[in-house]
Amino acid sequence: MPTTPATAKDPEQTEETTDRSAVRTLLRLWPYVRPVRVRLFSAAFVAVLASCVGLVIPLVLKWMVDGPVADRDPAGVWLGALYLLLLGFAEALLFGLRRWLVARPLAGVEAAMRADLYRHLQRLPVAFHDRWASGQLLSRGTTDLMLLRMFLAFPLTFLLVNGVTIVVGVIIMLLQDWSLGLVILGPAIPVMVTCVVFEKRYAKVARRAQDQVGDLTTVVEESVLGIRIIKGFGRHRSQARAFRELSRTLRGTELRKAGLLATIWGVIVTLPEVAIGAALVLGAVQVADGELSAGTLVAFLSTALALRWPVDSIGFLLAMSQEAATATERYFEVMDQEPEEPTAAPATATTAVGDSSGLQFHDVRFRYPDAPKDSPPVLDHIDLHIRPGESMALVGATGSGKTTLTALVPRLHEVTSGRITLDGEDITHMSREELRSKVAVAFEEPTLFSAAVGDNVLMGAEDTAGTAELRRALAVAQADFVYALPQGTDTQVGEQGHSLSGGQRQRLALARAVVGRPRFLVLDDPLSALDVHTEAAVEAALRDVLADTTALIVAHRPSTVLLADRVALLSGGRIAAVGTHHELLRTNAEYAHLMAGTEEAAR
Numbered sequence: 001m002p003t004t005p006a007t008a009k010d011p012e013q014t015e016e017t018t019d020r021s022a023v024r025t026l027l028r029l030w031p032y033v034r035p036v037r038v039r040l041f042s043a044a045f046v047a048v049l050a051s052c053v054g055l056v057i058p059l060v061l062k063w064m065v066d067g068p069v070a071d072r073d074p075a076g077v078w079l080g081a082l083y084l085l086l087l088g089f090a091e092a093l094l095f096g097l098r099r100w101l102v103a104r105p106l107a108g109v110e111a112a113m114r115a116d117l118y119r120h121l122q123r124l125p126v127a128f129h130d131r132w133a134s135g136q137l138l139s140r141g142t143t144d145l146m147l148l149r150m151f152l153a154f155p156l157t158f159l160l161v162n163g164v165t166i167v168v169g170v171i172i173m174l175l176q177d178w179s180l181g182l183v184i185l186g187p188a189i190p191v192m193v194t195c196v197v198f199e200k201r202y203a204k205v206a207r208r209a210q211d212q213v214g215d216l217t218t219v220v221e222e223s224v225l226g227i228r229i230i231k232g233f234g235r236h237r238s239q240a241r242a243f244r245e246l247s248r249t250l251r252g253t254e255l256r257k258a259g260l261l262a263t264i265w266g267v268i269v270t271l272p273e274v275a276i277g278a279a280l281v282l283g284a285v286q287v288a289d290g291e292l293s294a295g296t297l298v299a300f301l302s303t304a305l306a307l308r309w310p311v312d313s314i315g316f317l318l319a320m321s322q323e324a325a326t327a328t329e330r331y332f333e334v335m336d337q338e339p340e341e342p343t344a345a346p347a348t349a350t351t352a353v354g355d356s357s358g359l360q361f362h363d364v365r366f367r368y369p370d371a372p373k374d375s376p377p378v379l380d381h382i383d384l385h386i387r388p389g390e391s392m393a394l395v396g397a398t399g400s401g402k403t404t405l406t407a408l409v410p411r412l413h414e415v416t417s418g419r420i421t422l423d424g425e426d427i428t429h430m431s432r433e434e435l436r437s438k439v440a441v442a443f444e445e446p447t448l449f450s451a452a453v454g455d456n457v458l459m460g461a462e463d464t465a466g467t468a469e470l471r472r473a474l475a476v477a478q479a480d481f482v483y484a485l486p487q488g489t490d491t492q493v494g495e496q497g498h499s500l501s502g503g504q505r506q507r508l509a510l511a512r513a514v515v516g517r518p519r520f521l522v523l524d525d526p527l528s529a530l531d532v533h534t535e536a537a538v539e540a541a542l543r544d545v546l547a548d549t550t551a552l553i554v555a556h557r558p559s560t561v562l563l564a565d566r567v568a569l570l571s572g573g574r575i576a577a578v579g580t581h582h583e584l585l586r587t588n589a590e591y592a593h594l595m596a597g598t599e600e601a602a603r
Contacts (some may be wrong), residue, residue: 022203022321022322022325025325025329026151026321026324026325026328028328028332029148029152029328032109032112033109033152035105036105036108036109039101039102039105040102040105040152040156040157042101043097043098043101043102043157044098044157044160044161046095046097046098046101047094047095047098047160048160048161048165049094050090050091050094050095050098051161051162051164051165051168051310052164052168053087053090053091053094054087054165055165055168055169055172055303055306056087057084057087057088057302057306058298058299058300058302058306060080060083060084060087061080061295061298061302062176062295062296062298062299063295064076064077064080064295065293065295065298065299066293066294066295066296068080070294070295098157102157103153106149106153107149109148110145110149113145113148114141116335117140117141117145117331117334117335118141120334120335120337120339121137121334123339124334124337124339124340125339125412125414126407126412127369127370127413128337131370132334133215133218134218134221135214135215135216135217135218135219135220135221135222136211136214136215136217136218137334138214138217138221139210139214139330140327140330140331140333140334143210143327144210144327144330145327145331147320147323147324147327148324148327148328150320150324151320151323151324151327152324154317154320155317155321155324156321158313158317159317159321161310162309162311162317163310165307165310166307166310169303169304169306169307170184170185172303173300173303173304176299176300177283177286177296177300179282180279180282180283180286180300183275183279183282184272184275184304185275186271186275187271187272187274187275190267190271191267191268191271191272191311191314194263194264194267194268195318198260198264198315198318199318199322201260202257202260202261202318202319202322203325203326205253205256205260206319206322206323206326207326207329207330208253209250209254209257210323210326210327210330212246212249212253213250215246216243216246216247216250219239219242219246220243223239223243257319261315261316261319264314264318265312265315265316268311268312268314268315269312272307272308272311272312276305276308279300279301279304283297283300283301284297340411340432341432357387357388357423357424358385358386358387358388358389358390358423358550359385359386359409359420359421359422359550359552360384360385360386360421361382361383361384361385361405361418362383362418362419362420362421363381363382363383363418363419364379364381364382364383364408364415364417364418364420365379365380365381365382365415365416365417366378366379366401366408366413366415367416377573378401378404378573379401379408379573379574380572380573381574382405382418382575383575384568384575384578386550386551387550388423388550389547389548389549389550390551390565390566391546391550391553391563391564391565391566392551392552392553392564392565392566392567392568393553393554393555393560393563393566393567393568393581394406394552394553394554394555394567394568394570395554395555395556395561395567395568395569395570395591395594395595396569396570396594397571397594400570400571400573401570401573402524402554402570403524403554405570406522406524406552406554408420409427409439409441409520409522409552410435410436410439410441410522411427411428411432411435411436414428422435422438422439422519422520437516438518438519439518439520439521439522440460440512440513440514440516440518440520440521440522441513441522441523441524442509442513442522442523443509443524443526444525444526444528444554446508446509448493448505448508448509449493450492450493451492451493452487452489452490452491452492452493453482453488453489453490453493453508454489454490456493456508456512457473457474457508457511457512457515458470458512458515459512460473460511460512460513460514460515460516461473461515461516462516469515469516470489470515472515473511473515474489474511475541476510476511476538476541476542476544476545477507477508477510477511477514477538477541478534478537478538478541479504479508479510479511481504481507482508493508503530503534506527506528506530507530507534507538510523510527510538513526514542517549519549519550520550520551521545521546521549521550521551522551523551523552523553523554524554525554525555525556525560526553527539527557527560528556528557535557535559535560536559539559539560539563542563543563546563551564555567558581558595561581561595562581565580566578566579566580567580567581567584567591569584569588569590569591569594576588576590577591581595
């Protein structure tokens with residue numbers, strides 16, 4: 001199982017990430033927000049205006065109590081009621097307008113970020129995908145982006161709106177009566193200290209929870225994709241146990257988040273309520289002594305009560321902001337990864353064409369990027385020349401580096417040193433698009449997509465390829481079984497192609513490799529899942545294809561080796577011998593032993 005980013009990171013780097021300013025992290029969203037900034041700023045202005053309209057209501061109440069109510073004027077009371085109704089309607093209308101202003105643009109921001117993430121994932125090297133668990137990537141593209149959209153829609157605006165509302169409300173209360181205003185301001189310092197402590201602690205717990213969601217997503221995905229293995233070996237209980245343990249861990253983290261949120265809410269709600277109660281008692285005494293009008297006390301308390309939601313929501317908004325900061329951090333952890341260069345590297349020297357044409361490895365060495373520096377290379381001093389139109393079989397024991405060597409040709413991995421040339425041109429001097437248009441690959445483990453059979457095969461051809469090319473490729477791969485499927489080549493094969501047998505999937509993968517008539521063909525044991533008769537038929541059809549292309553074929557069976565003009569023996573990461581099949585059988589004991597073993601296994 002691939003290492004998840006949460007455990008793959010350096011501990012010091014994780015701590016540094018956790019302590020990073022949430023504001024600085026969230027500012028990285030600005031390039032996505034900039035195109036819709038006018039509507040967002042308009043929405044914020046409308047929301048501030050709506051809150052300020054709400055603060056006018058206590059002033060109308062003061063006028064009503066000290067005026068029409070005190071004067072026993074029913075007409076004035078009805079007029080005041082009309083004012084209150086209009087203010088309430090205006091406040092509701094403004095908040096509705098704010099929601100309309102942000103809904104469409106923020107959905108667009110989320111879609112743009114998701115598209116950029118998907119596009120970037122396609123450009124990241126294979127080594128990145130080898131290290132990262134797929135569940136972690138899925139959670140970043142779904143849960144994390146949903147949190148960011150929610151943050152931009154609500155907390156981002158209301159942190160500003162509520163801040164302005166509190167400041168304006170406090171000014172109004174101080175103007176009404178400064179002594180009562182100071183009583184209300186009493187809890188301000190303890191609330192701010194609580195918010196600072198809460199923000200630091202909640203940031204760490206939020207990061208831990210979102211990483212655990214990624215781990216849980218990985219387990220679910222692997223269980224679904226590997227359901228046949230789980231059922232076949234009766235491992236459903238152990239998988240369920242692993243899922244329960246991760247779920248229990250995530251539950252504990254979420255409860256920790258809930259505990260922190262309950263603590264800050266307890267402080268933020270209790271202290272202002274106590275202050276309002278104290279102001280009520282003190283204000284009532286002042287009214288009784290004639291030092292304060294009843295209308296002023298009503299206006300003051302109404303303003304204080306109007307500020308309850310802006311104050312009470314601080315904890316909730318801070319929590320959502322921290323989760324959004326963590327989501328932003330996780331999103332850009334992927335986006336900051338270095339992608340494959342889209343263009344060719346500048347040529348430093350000109351390689352003469354001639355005996356260097358075809359496919360050639362020049363003193364190639366390869367070590368995986370995350371391997372220890374003192375570890376031996378997987379491939380060491382590889383020198384191999386496959387002449388134009390020649391087929392070379394690559395043979396070696398398990399773990400000798402055959403698959404790794406084939407992955408270097410289409411640059412799924414980059415050579416550590418040395419170079420690979422196609423018709424004399426260094427592959428690093430070609431753009432990847434150009435290189436991969438010349439080289440077609442078929443892997444031992446075929447991957448099919450949830451699409452039609454024809455679409456899966458034509459993925460290996462130009463966009464202009466049609467029915468003729470599809471039929472030819474299916475014939476070469478002996479994949480005529482597709483015509484018996486319910487909708488023929490339009491039949492959907494389902495996720496991972498599990499509705500087909502292993503041999504059928506492998507034949508479709510081979511058809512995909514040959515459909516574009518590539519100049520260079522790299523086949524990684526493409527016939528391993530076929531029965532003897534089907535293999536013979538495929539090999540017979542492949543001979544015509546191989547006659548017009550330069551091919552490197554990883555082979556384990558003698559029958560596959562016989563497809564090739566020559567054979568290269570890979571041993572211990574080096575090319576140990578090159579020759580025809582019969583020459584190596586006579587002169588190389590290791591090769592003879594490998595072939596004898598495969599023949600014995602075939603029997």
